[in-house]
Structures are given as C-alpha cells and as structure tokens.
Amino acid sequence: MIKIRELYFEYSRNDFKLSIPELDIKGGSKAAVIGPSGYGKTTFLNLLSGINTPQKGEIEIDSRNIGSLGDSERRSFRISKIGFVFQNFELVEYLTILDNILLPYRINPSLKLTGEVRSRARELAEKMGLSDKLKRNVTKLSQGEMQRVAICRALVTGPRLLLADEPTGNLDPKNKELTIKTLFDYAEQNESTLVTVTHDHSLLGGFDSVIDLESYGK
Amino acid sequence: MVTSVTVIIYLPIGLNILVNESEEQLMERASSTPLIVGAKGSSLDLVINTLYFEPADFDELTMLAVDKIYETGFAVPIPMFIKFKARSFPIVGTSIEYIYFRGLEIERGESLAVLGDCIIGSEVSEKLGLNPGDTIISSPENILDIAGIYPLKMNIVGVLKESHSPDDRAIFTDIKTAWVIEGLGHGHENLAKSEDNSVLLGVDGNNYIANAKLFQYNTISAENVDEFHFHGEQAGFPITAVIVIPNSDKDEALLMGRYISKDETSQIVKPDKAIKNLLASIFKIKGLLDSVFSIVAISTILLLGLVVMLSLRLRSREIQTMYRIGSSRFKIAELLVFEIGIIFLMSLVFSAILLTATIRYVTEFIRIFIA
Numbered sequence: 028m029i030k031i032r033e034l035y036f037e038y039s040r041n042d043f044k045l046s047i048p049e050l051d052i053k054g055g056s057k058a059a060v061i062g063p064s065g066y067g068k069t070t071f072l073n074l075l076s077g078i079n080t081p082q083k084g085e086i087e088i089d090s091r092n093i094g095s096l097g098d099s100e101r102r103s104f105r106i107s108k109i110g111f112v113f114q115n116f117e118l119v120e121y122l123t124i125l126d127n128i129l130l131p132y133r134i135n136p137s138l139k140l141t142g143e144v145r146s147r148a149r150e151l152a153e154k155m156g157l158s159d160k161l162k163r164n165v166t167k168l169s170q171g172e173m174q175r176v177a178i179c180r181a182l183v184t185g186p187r188l189l190l191a192d193e194p195t196g197n198l199d200p201k202n203k204e205l206t207i208k209t210l211f212d213y214a215e216q217n218e219s220t221l222v223t224v225t226h227d228h229s230l231l232g233g234f235d236s237v238i239d240l241e242s243y244g245k
Numbered sequence: 246m247v248t249s250v251t252v253i254i255y256l257p258i259g260l261n262i263l264v265n266e267s268e269e270q271l272m273e274r275a276s277s278t279p280l281i282v283g284a285k286g287s288s289l290d291l292v293i294n295t296l297y298f299e300p301a302d303f304d305e306l307t308m309l310a311v312d313k314i315y316e317t318g319f320a321v322p323i324p325m326f327i328k329f330k331a332r333s334f335p336i337v338g339t340s341i342e343y344i345y346f347r348g349l350e351i352e353r354g355e356s357l358a359v360l361g362d363c364i365i366g367s368e369v370s371e372k373l374g375l376n377p378g379d380t381i382i383s384s385p386e387n388i389l390d391i392a393g394i395y396p397l398k399m400n401i402v403g404v405l406k407e408s409h410s411p412d413d414r415a416i417f418t419d420i421k422t423a424w425v426i427e428g429l430g431h432g433h434e435n436l437a438k439s440e441d442n443s444v445l446l447g448v449d450g451n452n453y454i455a456n457a458k459l460f461q462y463n464t465i466s467a468e469n470v471d472e473f474h475f476h477g478e479q480a481g482f483p484i485t486a487v488i489v490i491p492n493s494d495k496d497e498a499l500l501m502g503r504y505i506s507k508d509e510t511s512q513i514v515k516p517d518k519a520i521k522n523l524l525a526s527i528f529k530i531k532g533l534l535d536s537v538f539s540i541v542a543i544s545t546i547l548l549l550g551l552v553v554m555l556s557l558r559l560r561s562r563e564i565q566t567m568y569r570i571g572s573s574r575f576k577i578a579e580l581l582v583f584e585i586g587i588i589f590l591m592s593l594v595f596s597a598i599l600l601t602a603t604i605r606y607v608t609e610f611i612r613i614f615i616a
Contacts, residue, residue: 079570099573106571117566134572134580180570 028054029075029188029220034084036067036074045070047084047243052236054089055218057211058111058184059231062240068224071191071240075222076109077101088188106135112210114193116177121237125161128152138184151179157211163168178209191223196231207233223228246549251591253542255599256261257535262600263533264616266607268524274410275516277347280320280489280505282310285512292519295486298327298335299410305483307551310511311406314489317503319496323488325425331383331399334369336416338423339485344405346490351410353377354403357419360473361465363399368409368414373400380464383426397426398464409608424463424475424482432465432473489513553585 031051037044047066052058060068073079074086077093080101085092088108093101118127126133128148132140152158155175160168165176174194181189191210195203207230214221223234231237274296283291284304295300314322323346326338337343341357344364354377357364365375375381382396399418407413424430465473475482491497504513557564567577 073569076569102571102573109571111570113566115562117562117569119563130567131570134567134570134576136576242479 028087028089029040029051029222030085030086030087032085034074034081034086035128036070036079036081042072042186043067045074045240045243050238051221052220052238054220055214055234056212057221057233058130058223058238059234060222060224060238060240061226061231063067066240066243068240069192071238072192072224075188076105076111076190078105082167083240084097087088090187103137106131106137106184108187110181110184110189112174112177112181112189112194114196116170116197118173118180120174122158124152124165124168124176124185125149126184127165127176129185130180143219144183148183148184152176155179158200159245170197171199171205174202174206175209177178178206182213185217187219188218189221191221193224193226194228201231246552246588247591247595249545249549250589251595251599253538253545254592254596256537257449257542258596258600258605260531260534260538262603262607263611266526266611267527270611271515271524271592272609275520278488278516279491280315280500280614281514281516282408282487282489282511283485283514285510288512288519289487291512291514292516294327295325295488297417298337300335303485305485306487306511307481308484309480311484311487314487314500314545317500318492319500320489320491323483323490323572325421325488326420326427326484328485329383329423329426331381331416332373333384334366334373334416336363336383336418336423336426337424338418338420340420344417344489346410346488347410347412350406350407351403352406352503352600356403357417358402359465359467360419360470361397361400362402363418363422364403364417365401365417366413366415367406369416370404375404375589377401377403397422400465406485417441420484421475422465424479425473427483429477429482430473430475432469474604557581569616 029050031047031048031050034045034047036046043065059073061206062068070079074081075088077096080094080226085094087093088104091104093104096104116198117128122130125148129140129150132138132144138144149158149161151199152161155178157175157179160172165173168176174197178194181191189210193212198206210223211233213219225231260533272398275292278296282292283295284306286299286303290301290303294303307323311322311324314320323340323344325340325343327335328338344351344356350362352367354364363381365381370376373381377597379401379490380398381401382398385396399416399422405412405557407418421430425432489500491500501513503509504511564577564581567580568574
C-alpha cells in the first residue's frame with residue numbers, strides 16, 4: 028500500500044513543482060501514471076523510490092514513511108523493496124547479459140550473490156527467451172531484448188514495488204505487449220505493486236488505476 | 246591508457262638506467278687506461294679508436310713516438326695500430342704488453358710468437374667459429390683498388406677468455422704483422438735461390454731486380470717467414486696511438502709536460518677526461534630529454550585527466566542508473582577509483598617488467614652498443 032499525504036516537491040534549479048494532497052495506491056495493484064511532458068512523471072517515481080525527497084508531506088510504502096529515513100536506510104529500502112525499469116533500458120554496455128541482470132548484487136554490498144540468486148537470474152532470462160545469450164554483450168541485442176534484460180535486472184531482487192518509467196516507449200508492438208505482460212504477470216504472481224509511467228493510452232485498460240498528474244496542476 | 250601511463254613511468258627511469266650504465270662502462274675502460282698519445286686532432290676520436298677500436302679519421306704517428314716515450318724512462322709505451330679489419334672485426338696491431346696490461350687471458354692455444362700470428366677475442370671465435378689452428382684473412386681496404394695491398398692470411402694461435410670488453414671482438418697481432426697488412430713488409434720467393442730465371446730482370450750489386458712474375462706470399466708460415474722483410478726504418482712506420490703506462494704520478498706529470506709545447510705534433514690525452522667530456526655532452530642531451538619527458542608526462546597526465554573526466558561524463562547515465570538501482574555514491578566512486586587504480590596498477594606492472602628487463606640486459610646492451 029502506498030499512501031501519499033500533502034506531498035510537495037520542487038527543484039531548486041528551476042520552477043518545477045509537484046503537489047499531491049492525497050493519493051493511495053493499493054498494495055498488489057497496477058497503477059499507470061500519465062500526464063503531459065514536464066508534469067513530473069519521472070520525478071513522481073523518484074519520490075516513490077526515495078531518490079528524491081519531498082520538501083513537505085509524507086510518502087508511506089508498506090507503512091514506512093520513506094521521507095523519515097536517512098540516506099543509507101532509504102538506499103537499503105530501495106534495494107530490498109523496489110525494482111526499476113527505464114525507458115532507455117540503462118544497461119551497462121561493457122557487461123554481458125548475465126552480469127547486467129546481476130548488477131544490483133554487484134554494486135550493493137548488502138545483497139549477497141549466492142548460487143540461488145544466479146539460478147533465479149537464469150530462470151528469469153529463460154522466461155524472457157534470453158537463456159542462450161547470457162554471455163553475450165548487451166550492445167549486440169535488439170531494443171526488445173535490451174528491455175527484457177532490463178526487466179530481468181529489475182525483477183531479480185524480487186521487489187515488492189516495481190517502478191517502470193515508459194518501459195514500452197522505445198519498443199515495437201510485439202515487444203511492447205511482451206513487456207507489459209511480463210510486468211503484469213510478475214505483479215500478479217508476487218502480489219507486488221506496479222507503478223508505470225506511460226504515454227500509451229491504449230495500455231491503460233489493463234491497469235487497476237490511472238494517476239493523471241495533470242489533475243494536480245503544475 | 247595503460248600503454249601511455251607505462252611509457253610515462255618507464256621512459257625517464259629506463260633512460261636513467263641506460264645512461265648510468267653507459268657512464269659506468271665507458272668510464273671503467275677509460276679509467277683503466279692512464280694515458281694515450283696520438284697525433285694532434287680530436288682527442289675523443291683518438292680515445293674511441295684506441296679504447297674501442299672504432300675506425301676514426303685522424304693522422305697517424307710513427308714508431309718514433311714510442312721510442313721517444315721509452316727513452317724518457319717515465320712510462321711503458323704500448324704501440325697501437327688499429328686500421329684494418331678482418332671479416333668486420335678490427336685488427337689491433339700492438340705488442341704483447343697490451344695483453345698483459347689489459348689482464349687478458351688466453352683460454353685456448355698460445356700467445357703470439359711469430360710474424361703472421363694472431364690471437365682472437367672470444368666473440369670473434371664464437372661468431373666466426375674459429376679456433377687455434379684456423380686462419381683468418383684481413384679484408385682489403387678498398388675492394389675497387391685491385392692494385393692495392395693483398396690481404397694477409399693470419400694464423401690463429403690463441404683465443405682470449407671472455408673479458409666483457411671490446412677486446413672480445415678484436416683480432417690481436419704483433420704490430421709488425423699489421424705493417425705487413427699495410428704493405429710495409431712483404432715476403433716473396435728468394436731470387437737468389439730461384440730456379441726460374443725468367444723472373445730475374447737483372448742484378449745491381451746486392452740487389453736483385455725482378456719482374457711482376459715474382460711470387461708474393463699472402464700467408465706467413467714457418468717455411469716462408471724468413472723471406473718476409475721490411476723496407477725502410479721501422480721508426481718511421483705508422484701507428485695510430487700509444488697507450489702510455491707511467492711508472493708513477495710524478496712520471497706522468499713529467500711526461501705530460503713534454504707534450505705542452507705548441508711545436509709538438511702529437512698530443513697526450515687522459516682517456517677518462519675525454520670520456521667525461523663526452524658524457525657531459527650526453528648528460529646535456531639527457532637533461533634535454535628529461536625536460537622533454539617531463540613536459541610530455543605532464544601533458545599526458547593532463548590528457549589522461551581529461552580522458553577520465555570525459556569518460557565519467559560519457560558514463561554519467563550508467564553512474565546514475567547504478568545510483569537509482571540502489572548503489573551508494575561512495576560505492577560508485579569506489580568502483581571508478583578501482584577502475585582507474587587497475588589502469589595504474591597494470592601500468593606499474595608493465596613498467597616494472599620493462600625496468601626489470603632493462604636492468605637485466607642493460608649491461609650486455611651497452612656492451613654491444615659501446616663495442
């Protein structure tokens with residue numbers, strides 16, 4: 028369950044402001060975030076993940092007010108509870124597919140890279156049709172394959188909250204469908220909450236709720 | 246990047262090792278040679294020719310210079326006539342005192358005994374596969390001069406023990422043998438005993454006049470050695486230098502005083518002084534090179550800094566991604582420092598390998614270079 032109360036955030040370097048008086052996202056539900064460019068869709072995800080902290084208000088995820096957490100606690104929370112999928116995949120070019128999937132374990136000392144984790148990574152890759160390419164460098168992949176690797180990386184830690192920033196923005200219809208299905212399946216099977224920023228209104232029907240940031244003003 | 250850093254680390258240190266070793270080796274031979282007398286001209290050419298048997302273009306002396314030193318009683322003179330080569334190795338015409346003076350030991354065979362004998366250095370023996378009992382022919386000075394001096398076939402009587410000096414790659418003969426190569430001495434069939442009358446053109450007192458049919462020996466053997474003779478006074482025969490070993494410091498000073506006069510046609514040189522002058526020039530060049538390396542090193546370090554900065558900028562999204570998926574800024578910085586550290590560590594390892602190889606082989610390398 029995500030509870031937002033009297034949220035206010037602004038960037039010091041420009042006049043951007045985001046103000047959400049009250050918003051609830053049910054735990055295990057699928058929420059779409061929409062709104063024109065510049066209305067703070069990515070900022071909204073950054074606030075949910077604790078990358079940015081609001082000047083005012085509260086964001087409660089699973090009964091924890093992330094605004095009250097210190098830097099290190101917020102990071103631990105992010106590592107253990109949240110998975111990220113980006114529009115541009117944001118893969119590390121010089122690593123193989125498997126190493127990209129396991130990246131969270133490589134850069135977070137608090138996550139232990141065990142045999143079980145490796146098996147999970149391989150299972151995810153197999154589900155995504157990547158199992159025969161695990162040793163391949165990611166630069167040699169198609170856009171769809173890159174997004175599948177990025178999804179595997181987001182899911183490998185078993186997150187309770189999955190944040191996806193325009194995950195289908197750069198994909199063809201076939202890969203778009205596969206990506207959305209994978210994210211939905213994961214959320215449903217694991218009772219995880221999925222919050223997805225999208226411009227694609229044709230996808231909105233599949234979501235449990237739609238958050239239109241335009242309605243909160245700029 | 247690793248190569249650039251390796252070169253920056255290695256070049257100044259490696260150059261320093263090379264220059265120091267060159268200095269040590271050059272000074273070692275120069276310091277062990279007290280004085281050299283030669284014709285006036287370039288003292289460095291004289292020293293390089295006498296110590297390292299390198300060909301040099303300078304005037305020759307006569308044996309009179311040796312007699313003159315000998316007569317002073319101040320020093321032991323060793324004549325040196327270094328002009329010819331045999332199969333690219335220098336022929337050093339000298340006296341047996343040279344072998345003793347340098348402390349050279351005969352490993353195989355025996356010492357010089359008769360005209361035409363030669364002792365070869367260990368490298369000559371090894372490279373040409375020659376041993377006592379073999380022969381070696383002096384190279385003609387000019388292959389286009391068909392009327393010139395005939396090459397002389399010398400008998401190898403001994404091989405010197407390796408001394409790690411230019412002596413290893415020299416062929417030592419008695420100075421008289423070198424004069425035979427010069428054409429000042431020769432051997433031919435004895436006309437008085439010849440049975441072929443067609444060779445004899447006439448007799449003038451004790452002198453027999455022969456035509457071109459007269460057979461000239463190009464090798465000196467036990468059978469014909471008596472037929473070899475020199476025309477003219479040996480005091481006027483050429484030498485390239487005299488190594489002078491003074492009996493004492495006082496004798497050295499007295500002897501040097503004899504060469505001060507402006508009318509004196511020869512010069513006396515302290516080899517270590519000449520080499521020091523040469524090294525001073527090398528050090529000037531080294532100083533210049535050091536400055537160039539410093540500038541290149543600073544420029545490269547700045548460039549590497551720029552490359553690192555640009556690389557960080559190019560990787561800003563990757564860094565941002567790592568942060569967003571949960572890495573701390575400290576951990577990211579640690580990773581980047583680690584990457585840069587690996588580059589420097591690899592450069593250090595490669596530099597250390599190069600420096601170890603340089604230290605291991607510098608002595609031999611400089612020896613080859615100097616020899």
